[in-house]
Amino acid sequence: MSRGRGYAIALAVFGLLLILTPRFILPVCEYHGKQVMNCSHTAHYEMTLGAFMIAAAGLSAFWNASIARWLVPAIFLISGMAAIVIPEAAGYCRNPEMPCNYGTVPALRLLGCALAITSIASFLSLRKPDSGK
Amino acid sequence: MRLIIFLFEFFLFVMPLEMALAGDIVSLLAKARCIECGMKVAPDSPFSSAMVKADGAVMPFCDIGDMLVFRKAGKVPADARLTVRDYMSREWIDAGAAFFVKNAQFHSPMGWGVAAFKDKHNAAAIGAPMTIDEAMKALK
Numbered sequence: 001m002s003r004g005r006g007y008a009i010a011l012a013v014f015g016l017l018l019i020l021t022p023r024f025i026l027p028v029c030e031y032h033g034k035q036v037m038n039c040s041h042t043a044h045y046e047m048t049l050g051a052f053m054i055a056a057a058g059l060s061a062f063w064n065a066s067i068a069r070w071l072v073p074a075i076f077l078i079s080g081m082a083a084i085v086i087p088e089a090a091g092y093c094r095n096p097e098m099p100c101n102y103g104t105v106p107a108l109r110l111l112g113c114a115l116a117i118t119s120i121a122s123f124l125s126l127r128k129p130d131s132g133k
Numbered sequence: 134m135r136l137i138i139f140l141f142e143f144f145l146f147v148m149p150l151e152m153a154l155a156g157d158i159v160s161l162l163a164k165a166r167c168i169e170c171g172m173k174v175a176p177d178s179p180f181s182s183a184m185v186k187a188d189g190a191v192m193p194f195c196d197i198g199d200m201l202v203f204r205k206a207g208k209v210p211a212d213a214r215l216t217v218r219d220y221m222s223r224e225w226i227d228a229g230a231a232f233f234v235k236n237a238q239f240h241s242p243m244g245w246g247v248a249a250f251k252d253k254h255n256a257a258a259i260g261a262p263m264t265i266d267e268a269m270k271a272l273k
Contacts, residue, residue, distance in 0.1 A: 041171065093243060095198065
C-alpha cells in the first residue's frame, strides 16, 4: 500500500471519528436528553467536517503525487485546526458537569491535536518519493 | 414648576420605558434563547435571568449560572443591568441587590444550581447567601 493511500485511509478514519464522537462515543448534551443548545450546533459542525474529510479521502484517489504531497498535509492541518476551533466558535456548555464540557469537547480537541500531528507526519513522509511497495 | 416638569417627564418617558422593559423581559423570554448556551429560556423558571442594555435591548439567560459565567468573562457592558428572579416570589429584581445561594436541591436548566433571593433571611434558610461577585467567584 502506498503512503498516499495510507494517509487517505487515516483521513477517512479521523473523519469517521469526528462524526461518531459527538453523536455516539461521547455525545453532546442534546443526546443525553437535554434541549438543543450551542453544543448541539458544535456537534453538527464537527459531523459535517468529518463528512468533508471522508469525501476528501475518497477524492484523494484521483490526485497525482505532486498535488497530494501538499494537499494531504494541508487537509489534515485545516481539519485539525477546525476541530479545535469549532467548539470555541459555536459554543458549548461552560458547566464542568455537563457531558459536552467534560467529554465531547476534550475529545474533539484531542482529535484536533492528533490531526495536526498527522499533518506534520504526512508532510515529512510525502516529501520523499514513494517506493510503491 | 420644576416638580411639574419632572412629573410630566416621569409619566411621559420614564414610567412607560420601565413598563416596556418589564414587558419586554416577559415577552422576550417566551421565545428567546440563552445568549450564553443557546438553550430555550423557560419564561416561568425561577432560574431565568436577563441583561438589559442601555438601549433597552433584553438579552436573556436560561440559568443564573450562565449569567454569572457571562459576567465573569467580562461581556457585560458597564451601562447594562442584570436582573434575576426572586426564587420565592418570581419577582424580577436587580442582580446587584440579590442574594445568591448555590445548592444541589436547585435543578436549574444548565445544572449550576444557583438561585437568587430578594431577602437575605430567605436565602440563609437554604444555604450561604452570596453577593453577585461572591457567587461569580464560587463558580467552578
